[in-house]
Amino acid sequence: MTSPAKNIYFLKLQEFYLPLAELESQSFFGFEISSDQRFVFSNEQVDISDSAFFDWGGEIIIQESNFEAYLEALKNAQVQVCDARIETPSAGKHPKIKKDVLFEVLEYIEGTFNLSQPKERYAICRDHENWYFVKIFTEKLNRMFEHSKKPATFSSALNSISARVAINILKSAGPEFLDCGCGSGSLTLEACYSGLKTTAIDRSAQAISMTSENLKHFNYSAEVHNKELKDWTSKHDSAVIDFPYGFSCTRDEEDELQNLSLLFPLVYQSVFFSSTDLRPQMEAIGYQIVNHKVMKYPNVTRHIIHAIAGRT
Numbered sequence: 235m236t237s238p239a240k241n242i243y244f245l246k247l248q249e250f251y252l253p254l255a256e257l258e259s260q261s262f263f264g265f266e267i268s269s270d271q272r273f274v275f276s277n278e279q280v281d282i283s284d285s286a287f288f289d290w291g292g293e294i295i296i297q298e299s300n301f302e303a304y305l306e307a308l309k310n311a312q313v314q315v316c317d318a319r320i321e322t323p324s325a326g327k328h329p330k331i332k333k334d335v336l337f338e339v340l341e342y343i344e345g346t347f348n349l350s351q352p353k354e355r356y357a358i359c360r361d362h363e364n365w366y367f368v369k370i371f372t373e374k375l376n377r378m379f380e381h382s383k384k385p386a387t388f389s390s391a392l393n394s395i396s397a398r399v400a401i402n403i404l405k406s407a408g409p410e411f412l413d414c415g416c417g418s419g420s421l422t423l424e425a426c427y428s429g430l431k432t433t434a435i436d437r438s439a440q441a442i443s444m445t446s447e448n449l450k451h452f453n454y455s456a457e458v459h460n461k462e463l464k465d466w467t468s469k470h471d472s473a474v475i476d477f478p479y480g481f482s483c484t485r486d487e488e489d490e491l492q493n494l495s496l497l498f499p500l501v502y503q504s505v506f507f508s509s510t511d512l513r514p515q516m517e518a519i520g521y522q523i524v525n526h527k528v529m530k531y532p533n534v535t536r537h538i539i540h541a542i543a544g545r546t
């Protein structure tokens with residue numbers, strides 16, 4: 235049986251990161267993955283190139299539950315490719331298919347092949363249920379792993395996976411992003427990579443110098459200001475506050491509350507990283523909570539709260 239035209243997206247994920255992957259899936263597809271889900275079907279063509287977890291996606295050309303039926307369907311489909319590379323990526327939790335299987339499948343594919351500079355890319359892969367022949371249209375390209383090796387950092391820096399997901403959540407709010415309390419600039423780097431017009435502020439001069447050094451290292455540009463949020467009045471489409479919690483930047487609950495209120499009129503949407511669940515305090519200010527997850531890192535628990543703020 236040949237599947238109706240729809241797309242499939244595969245993700246690689248360690249269990250630990252599930253809350254972040256749920257948030258990211260929601261932002262890309264409008265629904266959360268379940269805990270053992272390693273692929274998503276969607277009729278939408280979604281660009282996952284700057285995903286933290288989704289590896290690649292494509293249009294399903296053939297989908298069959300057993301190999302004989304798969305080969306038969308390929309034969310009947312008379313697939314014609316042009317300057318194509320046929321790949322065998324791993325699909326979700328299922329390992330790559332073996333070379334001898336690839337060669338068997340290739341017998342049923344007509345056309346021209348170009349391994350070094352392909353115009354078209356296809357995937358032969360399987361999960362525990364089905365065999366797929368897929369035309370790839372999107373794959374993860376992001377620089378997150380390079381960013382995680384940024385030259386200037388400190389103990390309270392957000393890891394690049396969390397920063398990546400926060401930016402993916404907020405991209406749709408608009409192009410102007412505020413990294414409020416930028417520290418070493420993990421969020422700023424991800425926002426720049428995604429092409430957002432980024433402003434970074436921090437009350438610490440040391441933080442400003444770390445963020446500036448990291449921007450220069452990756453050849454990104456952003457506005458960087460040594461400012462406290464209380465002295466900041468510019469409006470942006472979205473912002474993240476990664477609240478202090480560590481030894482080098484201690485938690486101040488009063489300051490958290492004040493900053494929640496100060497940010498509210500400045501942006502349409504926000505993501506907060508906090509040590510406790512700030513939703514009651516946020517709702518009292520007027521924030522509408524969109525999503526809330528908890529990440530338990532080895533030394534610290536972070537609540538990640540996505541909310542609609544009050545910019546009019």
Ligand SMILES: C[S@@+](CC[C@H](N)C(=O)[O-])C[C@H]1O[C@@H](n2cnc3c(N)ncnc32)[C@H](O)[C@@H]1O
Nearest residue numbers: 391392415416417418420436437438462463476
């Ligand atoms: C947890 S750190 C942020 C880490 C950052 N996300 C990173 O990846 O390096 C919190 C930062 O917020 C800054 N900060 C705290 N309160 C602030 C305020 N009211 N205005 C501006 N910056 C503030 C601190 O100086 C500190 O650099």
